[in-house]
Amino acid sequence: MEPLCPNLDLKPAPFSPISPRFSKPNSLSVHSHRFSCSDRRVTKKWRVPIVPSWFKAASNAKADEAQVCGQELMRSVGKGLLALAAAAAANYSIFCDSPAMAESLTVAFPVSRTTEVNSVQRTLVETWGLIRETFVDPTFNHQDWDLKLQQTMVEMFPLRSADAAYTKISGMLATLGDPFTRIISPKEYQSFRIGSNGNLQGVGLFISTEPRTGHLVVLSCVEGSPAARAGIHEGDELVEINGENLDGVDTEVAVQKLRGRVGTTVTVKIQSSNDLGSDSSIQEVKLPREYIKLSPISTATITHRTSDGRLTKTGYVKLSAFSQTAAADMENAINEMKSQGVHSYILDLRNNPGGLVKAGLDVAQIWLDGDETLVNTIDREGNLLPINMVNGHAITHDPLVVLVNEGSASASEILAGALHDNRRATLVGHRTFGKGKIQSVTELHDGSALFVTVAKYLSPALHDIDQVGIAPDVQCTTEMLNSSKESTLKEKSSVSSLEADSCVLVAEHELDIQESKGTAS
Incomplete structure (x- = not known):
């Protein structure tokens, strides 16, 4: 599997070309470093960024040497959405082999004689380095992160199984106090990739x-x-x-x-x-x-009668996750419904846990015009960086209601915030989850993957979402109600549930209000 570093948030895939609709002036600095390992009979070479020269692991066991290379990390600048993507998911590579670019340090610590534990030790160093250079909290939850590497390496040394060694890495990450910064196994990562690239x-x-x-x-x-x-x-x-x-x-x-x-x-x-x-x-x-x-999109066309007796068609779009194909699939779905005479839309983000941040921003562009701010990011230095569209052109201006609930998180909240704060959509449902952090996803040498929280975000109106969520404009009850509305659905199994969904009923009422006021945004 190829590394998926250019992917954001909860789910990954190779970074697709950036839409020209995003503004170019916004930029973020990107830390990059590559870890390499050359095996010798006696000496193990682990190349890691800026390893402290004081790091000596006390042990009665013979300590192998680790040649480490430290350097001033190369910085590259991204623009617009690329800036967000790069900041949230840098491609971690460092060119330590060039004397002109790097200064070598020699440090010593005990290398396990158990082969599988020895491999996890390398994963530990990779993990530590990535956290050191990209984690959103530069205080590392008010602890000495270099000392934490030393402690974890010493704890790992006597272990005899890879599972036990990985537990030590998870324990080290847990001290950061961020549940979204974590390591997953190669099998878990493979399933994660499939969910993200569709x-x-x-x-x-x-x-x-x-x-x-x-x-x-x-x-x-x-x-x-x-x-x-x-x-x-x-x-x-x-x-x-x-x-x-x-x-x-x-x-x-x-x-x-x-x-x-x-x-x-x-x-x-x-x-x-x-x-x-x-x-x-x-x-x-x-x-x-x-x-x-695997498409994250399912659709239906709901035919109902307005208060003045007119029959009208509403397009219902359920988005289950923000995969690589989400924006393209949604654009195709909307164009198809437009051809069927749909004149209003319900976008259902309920129980959508998120996915690729870029996918969320691409979906927002389908509905928005102009130079709107889509989201504001805050990097580890505390810099506020807005991500804006440039001369955007929505594919439809028909009325829109977005359904959200406590299961709508991360990229769902970015999208909901962008549409709401830019007065493009009415939010119906319940307060969202409240995950205002962005993760990078990096494949490590053993096929496992490290998720690192690299940025925080605020809505376009500078509302803090983290642990707060987004309150809807209109709440709806969760009971399933009977309704006599006509519905034509692509999925027969969805007929009864959609007809009886109280939040869909409320959404239709809100669309009627928008249409009666002529407020198609």
């Missing part, structure tokens, strides 16, 4: 463990995927993958077996949900692996 190589099956039986069952199939074309349905039981029985097999393990390189195949045995328990209902299917696109 693409995977596989067969298009969503599976889960049935809690009563412990068996693996199909939750759904991606429309048009190999699994869907093969006639696999929700509720079917997954019995075998490539001849291996799945009794007792964990969901994540089974998922990894289903995924693979495009062009290869996987053979599965499926028991139909209609005949569970009957051997005759088990069928063997050979599925080709393909690129599977």
Whole structure:
């Protein structure tokens, strides 16, 4: 997997070209450094930024030397949104090998003779260096961060397993007092990447463990995927993958077996949900692996009658996450609904935990014009840096209501704040989660990933969101109500819930008010 450093917030993927609609004057400085390791029979070389010369780990064990290179970190300047992206997720690389650029230091500390712990020691140094140069709190929660590396390295030295060693890294990060700064395993990171870039190589099956039986069952199939074309349905039981029985097999393990390189195949045995328990209902299917696109967008068209008796169409757009494809998928969805005669919109951000900050800002551009401020960032030096559009052009000016609740967090709150503070949308629902921090995501040498809080943000009107959230303009009850509205939905399963959703009813009422006032922004 390639490093995903240019990605923001809670979820990652290679950084896509920056829209010219973002302003160029805003810029942030970027710290960069690369860690490299050359193995020798006796000496281990770990190149890390600015390691303190006093660092000597006391130990009776023979201490290997670590050649460390310190330098004044190269700074590069980004512009507009690129500035936010760079500040929130720098590409950590340092060119220590050039004598003209770096000054070498030699420090000593005990290197574990347990191979797997030794590898985690390198991960520890990588983690420590990234935190030292990018963490939003330069006091590191009022502690000596260099001393913390020394303490953690000494604690890690006698350990005999990688899991125990990783626990020490997590413990070191916990002392920062920031729950969003954390390390995740390579497997967790792989799943995280798929959620962020919206693409995977596989067969298009969503599976889960049935809690009563412990068996693996199909939750759904991606429309048009190999699994869907093969006639696999929700509720079917997954019995075998490539001849291996799945009794007792964990969901994540089974998922990894289903995924693979495009062009290869996987053979599965499926028991139909209609005949569970009957051997005759088990069928063997050979599925080709393909690129599977996971869209975070689902849509519906709601037809309802206004107070003056007119029939009108409202476009309902549910955005479940801010992946790489979120803005493009939303733009396509809106253009399609416009062609169907939709004249108002409900954007549902409820229970959307966030994702890529850039995706959130790209979605905001779909709805906004001009040179509006989308968000304000605060770096570790306390500098306030607004991120503005430049000569933006919304694809629609029709009335808009945004649904939010306590599960709307991070990039959801950035988007909601941008649309609300710029008077483009009315917020309906409940107060949002209140996550006003931005994380970088960096893949480490062992395939694990480090999330680091690198900036705070304020809404365009300079409202602090962190641990406060955004209050909606209009609250709605959470009860599901019956309604006689006509609805045409792309997903049949959504009909009853959408018709009875009290927040959707309130949103429609607010849209009627906007239309009656002629306030299409």
